Amino acid sequence: MVAHWDQKGVIQKVKEDYQPKEDVLQASYDRLLTVIKEKIAEIQRQGPKFIPECDFTDVEANNGQVPEEVLQRVKDTGCLIIHNVIPDEEVLQRKKEIEDYWYGNQERLGVKARGVMNALGLFKLREHPNLVKCIVAANSLWHDPSGDVEWCPTKPMVYLDGCRIRNPGEEGGMLAHVDSGGIERWWHDEYKQCYKAVWEGKWEELDSYDVSYRTTSPLPTNKFFRAFQGWIAMSEAGQDKGTIRLCPMLKEQTAYYLLKQLLDKELKHWPTVHSMSLRNELFPLINDALVTIPDVQPGDYVLWHCDLGHSVEYTHNGEKDSSVAYIGASPMCPMNAEYLVRQHETFLKGGKGPDFVDRDGDGGPEADFTESRPAIDDLSDIGKKMMGFLPYEVNEDDDEKTREVTLKCNKILGF
Numbered sequence: 001m002v003a004h005w006d007q008k009g010v011i012q013k014v015k016e017d018y019q020p021k022e023d024v025l026q027a028s029y030d031r032l033l034t035v036i037k038e039k040i041a042e043i044q045r046q047g048p049k050f051i052p053e054c055d056f057t058d059v060e061a062n063n064g065q066v067p068e069e070v071l072q073r074v075k076d077t078g079c080l081i082i083h084n085v086i087p088d089e090e091v092l093q094r095k096k097e098i099e100d101y102w103y104g105n106q107e108r109l110g111v112k113a114r115g116v117m118n119a120l121g122l123f124k125l126r127e128h129p130n131l132v133k134c135i136v137a138a139n140s141l142w143h144d145p146s147g148d149v150e151w152c153p154t155k156p157m158v159y160l161d162g163c164r165i166r167n168p169g170e171e172g173g174m175l176a177h178v179d180s181g182g183i184e185r186w187w188h189d190e191y192k193q194c195y196k197a198v199w200e201g202k203w204e205e206l207d208s209y210d211v212s213y214r215t216t217s218p219l220p221t222n223k224f225f226r227a228f229q230g231w232i233a234m235s236e237a238g239q240d241k242g243t244i245r246l247c248p249m250l251k252e253q254t255a256y257y258l259l260k261q262l263l264d265k266e267l268k269h270w271p272t273v274h275s276m277s278l279r280n281e282l283f284p285l286i287n288d289a290l291v292t293i294p295d296v297q298p299g300d301y302v303l304w305h306c307d308l309g310h311s312v313e314y315t316h317n318g319e320k321d322s323s324v325a326y327i328g329a330s331p332m333c334p335m336n337a338e339y340l341v342r343q344h345e346t347f348l349k350g351g352k353g354p355d356f357v358d359r360d361g362d363g364g365p366e367a368d369f370t371e372s373r374p375a376i377d378d379l380s381d382i383g384k385k386m387m388g389f390l391p392y393e394v395n396e397d398d399d400e401k402t403r404e405v406t407l408k409c410n411k412i413l414g415f
């Protein structure tokens, strides 16, 4: 879906809704630039080490939560690498299954691995018990200050996405961008309230982990709340090996790309609604802050907040493939349950997920795959629950709201 928007009108409406005084906004932006420039100097000094890391055993030892030693850094940067989540031999086996599925069907279709979403090997990674624990830990970084949001971070739901299997020397890469919407951050009545502090000239008060409005904002091609984007490494990866770069200053970079548009006298065009370009000519400071992740091995999990800018290196000078399976972290909420109802249909057809269908206008090539298409019974119990094929139980220790949300979501899913 390519949409053209009245960008100036959208910006004007934000100003009318929140009535920020121009000088207050400008002063806020000036303060922001000072902080960002200091952060960039520090990020460039530290390089990949700036990205927080921990081991899966640290998460387990902390009762399934992000370890205290890195917690504040994770919140500030908006990203985390958890090492050794899935044993590497198991991940390599899953990658082989994905490749067999892909190559086994490729002959007729010539499809790229990126669009392959239904390989059984992918589902086996998505439902791996260790990964599920990490997803819950990531979801639990979010909170609900109002107490009114219908969500449950400990009962994850899964958004089907593809994978990347990239051989050495292969061209590829992506310019800086942010997913989970583009112009909707200014335009969508619910969604733009996530950024109220920024619109009011108080970016320092922006709480990027407040779940309010996130679970009630279905966007044109982002109808599923992904608290964190993420991938499981299916190969080693690191600097110059065709991997991801992150902009590890969550609040500041979010305020920067939001405010710059409000203050820019010569607005440039945003081309899409499903993700937003953060390319250098529009947002140079985002690009100055991008840093490649530290080295990872098969089975490591890389997470980044849904508002965080990122890019993928264009060069891949490693000696082996650079491969990942995209698996984000998402909580149970009614909006996600609604999406699962539609995803159920696309899964049965073997096609891409609903957001991708809405964006691209077709279900992709997998509907015509004949070999090794998984069925619902191939999934584990937790895999079925994350896909909405089985209901989550109401647990004894669930509070009243969690009980209500669980029952409401189960009802949406037909249970």
Ligand SMILES: [Fe+2]
Pocket (backbone or CB within 6 Å): 177, 178, 179, 310
């Ligand atoms: Fe992305």
